[in-house]
Amino acid sequence: MASLQFQDKHSCGGVLIREDFVLTAAHCEDEQTMTAVLGAHNIKKKEKSQQRIEVAKRHPHPKFKKDGHQYDIMLLELKNNATLNTYVKIIGLPKSDEDLPARVKCEVAGWGRTGQTKPISNVLKETTESIQFSRECDHIWKEYFVSSRMICTTFDKKKGGVCQGDSGGPLICKGELQGLTAFTSLCNCNDPKYPHVFTQVKSFLSWIKEVMKK
Missing domain, CATH: 2.40.10.10 (Trypsin-like serine proteases)
Structure with missing residues (x-):
């Protein structure tokens, strides 16, 4: 889990899918410097488990439009690799062929x-x-x-x-x-x-x- 922050204030969530990439929604894009906080439970505290990594580059989906809901997905490239440990782990991507039945x-x-x-x-x-x-x-x-x-x-x-x-x-x-x-x-x-x-x-x-x- 990542807390995406601007000037130390939480804005959106995201997920770590590789040591250097967080996946989130494209509508979370903002021109300010973005920081991904990993390994956090209480984002108001400076917990020892937390890793604060600046976002180096944002990759919103090319078809996303700011006033729309379609293609609402963005990759965030981190300046440094996250350190994987008990508090920070990678989540795998889904298998492409699996359908989710209702009520799951x-x-x-x-x-x-x-x-x-x-x-x-x-x-x-x-x-x-x-x-x-x-x-x-x-x-x-x-x-x-x-x-x-x-x-x-x-x-x-x-x-x-x-x-x-x-x-x-x-x-x-x-x-x-x-x-x-x-x-x-x-x-x-x-x-x-x-x-x-x-x-x-x-x-x-x-x-x-x-x-x-x-």
Whole structure:
């Protein structure tokens, strides 16, 4: 898990997929200097487990547009390699041929808001969301949802789920990274009528590998 920060303030989540690359959402892009904080639990503290590494280069997907939801994926090239240890590990990319059936439970995590009116969390939170039928998401999100490149989930209002500040964080199903937090209802991230939407990582495997090869 990575906390992506500008001027020591948390902005988005991300995941370490190689010692020198973090995967996140393209809408997390900003012109300021970006730092990836790895191995953190409480981002308000200087924990010994933390590694703070400046982002050297950003690679947003070439088809991403700032005012849109499509192709919302970005690779961050780190200035130095992360040191892998008990607190900092790499998550593997998914297998390209595997489909996720509805109702599968998946883990989400982040330092985002714990509710629409609440501030971001200092400590890393984790909860579960379940894969939703694509047709439900088509019906609710209309043209914003593209089932070939996105995954959507249902969640329990009491347990909560992803919210603002969790963008770019992982959706982990059956131990594999399947999605990156993309968008929720702007008015209320905790409204179960609006499924949460994630960028589907397996749709972008060839692009990810191409960027990292260069």
